[in-house]
Every structure is written in C-alpha cells, then in structure tokens.
Amino acid sequence: MDVQRAVEIFESKDTYKVKLEGEPVWIEHVDQQNGMATVQVGSRPTNTQTVKVDRLEEGE
Template sequence: MNVHRAQEILAADEKITVELNGVPVWIDSVDSSKAVAKVHAEENPADARLVTVQELEEVH
C-alpha cells in the first residue's frame, strides 16, 4: 500500500479491510513524511505498533 491510499482509508466513512501479515488491523494514524502508519489489531486495540505503509494490504 502507499501513503496516499493509507490516508484515504483512514479518512473513509466506511470500513475498509486492511491486513498486516494476514491479520486484520485498523489504521490509527499515518505519518506521510516517514511513510509509516500506527495500527492496531482489530481484536486487540492495545496491540498498537508502527509499521511501514508498504507492509499493509487492502483486502477486497
């Protein structure tokens, strides 16, 4: 995924499924200058981490 798409998903009104290594995650924030996103697992909001946006995959 690229930074622009991660920002679009973050701003979207509807739920767009995103996965990190096959695990569904929510995007909490995107830092476009560093191309990283703060995400957390859908099942575990306390499991927040910073990952590069390239690691994220949109599920269609």
C-alpha cells in the same frame, strides 16, 4: 499500499479491510512524511504497532 491510499482509508467514513501479514488491522494514524502507519492489530485497542505503510495490504 502507498501512503496516499492509507490516508484515504484512514479519513474515510467507509470501512475497508486492511491486513498486515495476513492479520486484520485498523489504521489509527498515518505519518505521511515517514511513510509509517500506526495500526491496531485484531480487536484489542492496546495491541498497536507502527509499521511501514508498504507492509499493509488492502483486502477484499
């Protein structure tokens, strides 16, 4: 995924399926300058990771 698409998903009122290495995630923040995103993995709000945006995949 590119940074612009990650920002679009993050700012959208719609829900999009996003995955990190096959696991569903929620985008919580996008750092456009560094190409990084903070994501919540699964349903636990405390389980967050900061990863390169290009590791994220938009699912069906």
